[in-house]
Amino acid sequence: MIAPSILSADFAHLADAADSVSRADWLHVDVMDNHFVPNLTLGLPVVKSLHKATDLPLDCHLMITDPDRWAPGYAEAGAANVTFHVEAAANPIQTARAIRSAGALAGLSLKPGTALDPYFEILKEFDTLLIMSVEPGFGGQAFMPEVLGKVTAARRAVNAGHLRLFIEIDGGIGEDTIVQAAEAGVDVFVAGSAVYAADDPDRAVTRLRELARDGMARCEAEIGRG
Ligand SMILES: O=C(CO)[C@H](O)[C@H](O)COP(=O)(O)O
Numbered sequence: 699m700i701a702p703s704i705l706s707a708d709f710a711h712l713a714d715a716a717d718s719v720s721r722a723d724w725l726h727v728d729v730m731d732n733h734f735v736p737n738l739t740l741g742l743p744v745v746k747s748l749h750k751a752t753d754l755p756l757d758c759h760l761m762i763t764d765p766d767r768w769a770p771g772y773a774e775a776g777a778a779n780v781t782f783h784v785e786a787a788a789n790p791i792q793t794a795r796a797i798r799s800a801g802a803l804a805g806l807s808l809k810p811g812t813a814l815d816p817y818f819e820i821l822k823e824f825d826t827l828l829i830m831s832v833e834p835g836f837g838g839q840a841f842m843p844e845v846l847g848k849v850t851a852a853r854r855a856v857n858a859g860h861l862r863l864f865i866e867i868d869g870g871i872g873e874d875t876i877v878q879a880a881e882a883g884v885d886v887f888v889a890g891s892a893v894y895a896a897d898d899p900d901r902a903v904t905r906l907r908e909l910a911r912d913g914m915a916r917c918e919a920e921i922g923r924g
Pocket residue numbers: 703705706726728759832833834835836837838839868869870871888889890891892
């Protein structure tokens with residue numbers, strides 16, 4: 699799945715930004731609070747309005763402190779998937795259950811420097827695992843290939859445990875990097891500048907999907923995709 703990140707779109711025209719990627723699978727919405735990350739974007743009122751303005755499922759990525767308090771509200775606001783950071787959460791299992799009870803998928807996110815191993819046991823509580831491939835906070839940064847080992851470890855855990863978990867990657871994904879991410883085991887590819895800096899964002903989505911499919915086929919042959 700391809701999830702264009704509206705962080706790279708024109709914030710004065712968010713509904714148009716959603717319309718311009720009609721071939722996307724999800725619309726990625728970065729919520730930043732200027733505490734967990736040094737940037738401030740949007741919150742619940744904008745997510746509610748976006749939900750009314752587009753049929754695309756909203757993939758809300760909360761880069762905020764105290765997600766235990768705020769995350770379920772994003773599910774109630776209409777998000778299809780609500781992802782929060784394990785580094786910020788006091789009770790990740792309880793928060794995941796509250797998100798699911800409110801009708802959304804629950805996602806767990808890890809910064810590039812956060813190890814996955816301590817969290818294998820709680821992955822069954824989640825529907826998505828978002829592995830950051832840049833330091834969270836800003837679009838347009840260079841992809842960090844050192845996170846690919848974490849992606850493959852997640853892929854192997856999903857396969858071995860027969861988990862229903864989408865592995866998502868976010869940061870620096872474009873034509874030059876999406877194949878290696880797909881080969882490592884990613885299912886959902888967030889792309890901000892690679893989509894919204896393109897002359898035709900919908901064409902960019904289609905091109906990224908084609909490239910990802912090639913990499914995913916190689917992943918299936920070499921690692922397996924359970
Ligand atoms: O979460 C994010 C930054 O914290 C963005 O979603 C991400 O960086 C996408 O932008 P780009 O594809 O340009 O890297």
